[in-house]
Amino acid sequence: MREPVELRRKRILAVVHARGAVKVSALATELDVSAVTLRRDVEELARAGMLRRGHGVVRPVGDEAGPAAPVPAARSGEPAGEAAPVALVVPERHSYLYETLHGARTALEEAGARIALHIAPQAAGAERPQVERALAAGVRGLLIAPRWRSAAGEEADYDWLAEVGVPTVLMERRPRPGSALHAVDTVCSDHWYGIHLAVDHLVSLGHRRLVLAARNDSPTARSIRAAFADIATARPEVEDWSVVLSSPNAGPGEPGSREEVPDLAALLRERGVTGAVLHGDEDALMLVQRLAESGIRVPRDCSVVAYDDVVAALGSTALTAVAPPRAEIGRAAAELLLHRLAHPAGTTGPVRRTELLPRLEVRGSTRELPAPAN
Incomplete structure (x- = not known):
């Protein structure tokens, strides 16, 4: 079935706004669209004032061309202009966080971002080696939901996680106030x-x-x-x-x-x-x-x-x-990370500690307490 034009152009805009600048040739390959179709879409979007184009590169509106807004450098073996992936680090066999992972993945894929999924085993400190492996592979951002079985194990991760060196958002985790992670973006349930x-x-x-x-x-x-x-x-x-x-x-x-x-x-x-x-x-x-x-x-x-x-x-x-709101937590965390990645350092506003409210689903396991017999 042929993809609707409106959906294809939404995908183009999502990738461009997530990356900041993308080569037209790389964008066509990534979205599995012919170069002719992609160029036609880019021309229409540019004519409508929804993106900027020039010299084989497309950029968000307001992102000036030139040295201050380069196309992300490709790693060895990657197509030119293809941005590095975003790392998703979650615990293994954790049903509660599965929907959070799915929400984050959906938002990243809609934006055209590549994902590197890392599963942390059920052991104390298991997240750190996974994060170090992801950083060594050149990821450009990190979404993470550490298991943190105890408060002591949580505290042990604060210092190194605050210094990973790439934009980071914690999912469904709220570090202790005043800790090294207090100034790291978080999205969690209230x-x-x-x-x-x-x-x-x-x-x-x-x-x-x-x-x-x-x-x-x-x-x-x-x-x-x-x-x-x-x-x-x-x-x-x-x-x-x-x-x-x-x-x-x-x-x-x-x-x-x-x-x-x-x-x-x-x-x-x-x-x-x-x-x-x-x-x-x-x-x-x-x-x-x-x-x-x-x-x-x-x-x-x-x-x-x-x-x-x-x-x-x-x-x-x-x-x-x-x-x-497990899936919404993942989506909001991914959208926040994409916002950080799409803007130069220092221009994305203050650190965000976002909370989403749960809801109550009333079913058959609760009822009004009968009045005591006289």
């Missing part, structure tokens, strides 16, 4: 707001005794735990709350610390809990099964809100869930 949605939903249904069963092996998990304690303490309607580990493999938490995994059914009965927030989805589905085996039915005996919404809707009881 997990405080996500927990606010969960607690507010349960409280609105009459639940006053709550528990958070959560992981403790990622920045998201640590943010969720802190937010739940903050919000539950501040809500006068909440009579009792607690935070526990969701499963034996949901740690390790901090080095030297140890956190027991309670019997959730026994905890609910002991503390009279009627509302639970469970992080993440797979742990939530497993915990709901265990509650049923112990005679606690969801939502009749306990309302449940999952956090992640990757597979929460697939349980025998579809779980109400907080859904962070």
